Amino acid sequence: MNIIEVKKLHKIYDQDTHPVHAVRGVDLNFKEGEFAAVVGPSGSGKTTFLNMLGGLDDPTEGEIMIDSVNINELSNRKKINFRMNHIGFVFQAYNLIPVLTAKENVEFIMHLQGRSKHDRELRTKELLEAVDLADKLNVRPNKLSGGQQQRVAVARALASKPKFILADEPTANLDSKSAANLLEIMEKLNREEHITFIFSTHDQRVVDKARRVITLDDGMIKSDVQV
Amino acid sequence: MIWSIAWRNVWRNKLRSSVVIIAVSLGLMSGVFSSAFMKGWMGQRMDAVLLTELSYIQIHHPEFKENYEFRYFIEDPDPIMKEIKYLDEDIKLSKRMVINSMVASAETGTGVMIKGIDPEIEMKVSDINKKIIEGTYFADAGRNPVVIGKKLADKLDVSIKNKIILTIQDQDGNITSGAFRVAGIYKTSNTGFDGSTVFVKNHDLATLIGLEPGKAHEIAIVLPDKLDLEEMTEIIAAINPDLLTENWKDLSPEMGYMDDLMGVYMYIIIIIILFALCFAIINTMLMAVLERVKEIGMLMAVGMNKVRVFSMLMLESIFLTLTGGVFGIILGYLIYIFFRKNGLDMSIWGEGLEAMGFAAIIYPEFDYGMIVPIIILVILTGIFSSLYPAFKALRLNPSDAIRTE
Structure with missing residues (x-):
């Protein structure tokens, strides 16, 4: 079953002055439980594509249906709520809230969702155990390694029980060991809990783990391979 | 949790926040003490008018x-x-x-x-x-x-x-x-x-x-x-x-006028001080927003709506101002206690003051009723100072903000 349907997606920046066609007519579907990597050279439109999938950028043309909802037709307010409840984000630079502990960072989105304290604590514990950080509950990000921070970021992305997770270059700032460890955890979550992961990456290790590899070039799909 | 984040954010840059808190404290201390001084001074004149002269x-x-x-x-x-x-x-x-x-x-x-x-x-x-x-x-x-x-x-x-x-x-x-x-x-x-x-x-x-x-x-x-x-x-x-x-x-209509004026004098002094401090607070909050563009972008991306982002920044500003305000009131009160006991000797101008009917040694008088209005004014200053930085934060585009270095 498709959870994301992308139809004739275009994105043109600076349309009036110096138009840059970042994404050109992309048609793609993602099924539940996919572990997909979007690859391509710098400037190929990976990040723009992922931003549009995440509702952070609006397409110039085309539509994105997530669970049969056209996210481009949502008001800004509804889009923020939609992101909070349906999409998990993992960023290249971890982007944790530095003044909160690992536990509080994971709890944060559930707090925004208005979930009960008991519910939040249970899920936070569960998620931090899943990313092997059960012993770092009360540690702030500056006391964690890059790999540990990114694992907290994965736990945070999963906290809201999203339909899928968008990970923009998640391993770019990590050493090999941490990257391998992170990928292993994400693969395990995908395999055992059917969580859908969509990566944009340059990292061959991510591509090697991915079961679907979409190559973008000059804003267009060059190849879409199921491994 | 927004309250907790806002409070902790105040202490992210301890030096910068401390400078603002000290500035607010000194401003409020001066305002509180000068109000007590004026009240004491006028009070002594009023006592003279009511109990000695009229x-x-x-x-x-x-x-x-x-x-x-x-x-x-x-x-x-x-x-x-x-x-x-x-x-x-x-x-x-x-x-x-x-x-x-x-x-x-x-x-x-x-x-x-x-x-x-x-x-x-x-x-x-x-x-x-x-x-x-x-x-x-x-x-x-x-x-x-x-x-x-x-x-x-x-x-x-x-x-x-x-x-x-x-x-x-x-x-x-x-x-x-x-x-x-x-x-x-x-x-x-x-x-x-x-x-x-x-x-x-x-x-x-x-x-x-x-x-x-x-x-x-x-x-x-x-x-x-x-x-x-x-x-x-x-x-x-x-x-x-x-x-x-x-x-x-x-x-003695002039005394009546001065008595009425005393009622607003404290507010005028405090408002002038807080207005001047506003600019320091705005500057600090602006710096806090500009160095956290990426983080604010992330918060917006993961689902923090504009009202919450605005509230978080406004609370930071209020905490910053209120901490300074409370310290300022306490410091002003301590100085008041000292001069209440010892008097503030202005004998150097005694002859001129006494010719106008004012005592040369002033015993300040603290108006406890002004604590709540001052705290409200401090909170309003915090809110006012947060407006520009918060609106600036709200104009951020999450996808651009996240990519900021």
């Missing part, structure tokens, strides 16, 4: 004050006083004879206002007995005692037990003189009053001018705090429609 309410013959003419008596003041006393037993009253006259010593002479009083009763409405610096307040049993001000004593070059001559025009227009012996010398914070007011016994004055005892030019009234001045003025005026009833605000 009392709360005065009753006169309607034409008496035009020229302070001797003949305009209150014919029968005792029943009037009884009726006023009946309104509330805590009301204090004293009847006085008030006569413009000349006083002379061997050295020189000058014009003065004689107040003929019953010393025992006068003590209930006036604190002149507490201002005696030499001699006594009519304690000597000698004949024709007079209590004069230090300034007048210096001018006449007289001291205790010296004789002075009071020259008065009696009710028939004849000039009559009497010798009075200086029993006491008082000193108030108003050299003008000290140089122009002498107190004698009502009975001695009546004897000198051949007047039946019991008449008075003035009834002075002191009200207990529980009674409202304006309301009581109206009631007493209604009881005595043929007489002129005035409260101290009518008698």
Whole structure:
């Protein structure tokens, strides 16, 4: 079953002055439980594509249906709520809230969702155990390694029980060991809990783990391979 | 959780936040202390006006004050006083004879206002007995005692037990003189009053001018705090429609104006200080937003809506300002405690101040009722200071903000 349907997606920046066609007519579907990597050279439109999938950028043309909802037709307010409840984000630079502990960072989105304290604590514990950080509950990000921070970021992305997770270059700032460890955890979550992961990456290790590899070039799909 | 994040964000850059907190503290400290100083200063002047010079309410013959003419008596003041006393037993009253006259010593002479009083009763409405610096307040049993001000004593070059001559025009227009012996010398914070007011016994004055005892030019009234001045003025005026009833605000409009102004003075000072501090707080908050663009972008991306982002930044600003405000109030209060005990000596300008009727040593007075309004003003400053930085944050595009280095 498709959870994301992308139809004739275009994105043109600076349309009036110096138009840059970042994404050109992309048609793609993602099924539940996919572990997909979007690859391509710098400037190929990976990040723009992922931003549009995440509702952070609006397409110039085309539509994105997530669970049969056209996210481009949502008001800004509804889009923020939609992101909070349906999409998990993992960023290249971890982007944790530095003044909160690992536990509080994971709890944060559930707090925004208005979930009960008991519910939040249970899920936070569960998620931090899943990313092997059960012993770092009360540690702030500056006391964690890059790999540990990114694992907290994965736990945070999963906290809201999203339909899928968008990970923009998640391993770019990590050493090999941490990257391998992170990928292993994400693969395990995908395999055992059917969580859908969509990566944009340059990292061959991510591509090697991915079961679907979409190559973008000059804003267009060059190849879409199921491994 | 937004409250907790906002509070912790305040302490992310301890040095920067501390600088702002110290600035707010010092500003508020100055504001709180200067308000206490002004209140104490004005309070001392008010006490002098109410307890030494004017009392709360005065009753006169309607034409008496035009020229302070001797003949305009209150014919029968005792029943009037009884009726006023009946309104509330805590009301204090004293009847006085008030006569413009000349006083002379061997050295020189000058014009003065004689107040003929019953010393025992006068003590209930006036604190002149507490201002005696030499001699006594009519304690000597000698004949024709007079209590004069230090300034007048210096001018006449007289001291205790010296004789002075009071020259008065009696009710028939004849000039009559009497010798009075200086029993006491008082000193108030108003050299003008000290140089122009002498107190004698009502009975001695009546004897000198051949007047039946019991008449008075003035009834002075002191009200207990529980009674409202304006309301009581109206009631007493209604009881005595043929007489002129005035409260101290009518008698000394400049003091009334200053008293009213004091009510807003504190707010004016605090608002000016907080307005100046606003710019420092805006600058700090702006820096806090600009160095956290990426983080704010992430918060917006993962689902923090604009209201929450705005609230978070506004709370940060309020916490920053409020922390400084609370410290400032505490510091201002401690300084107040010190000067309340020791007084703030402004004797260097004493002569000028006393000529205007103000004391040279000021004992500040803290208005506890101003704590809540100040805290509200501090919170409003925090909110106001957060507006521009918060609106700037709200204009961020999450996808661009996340990519910011």
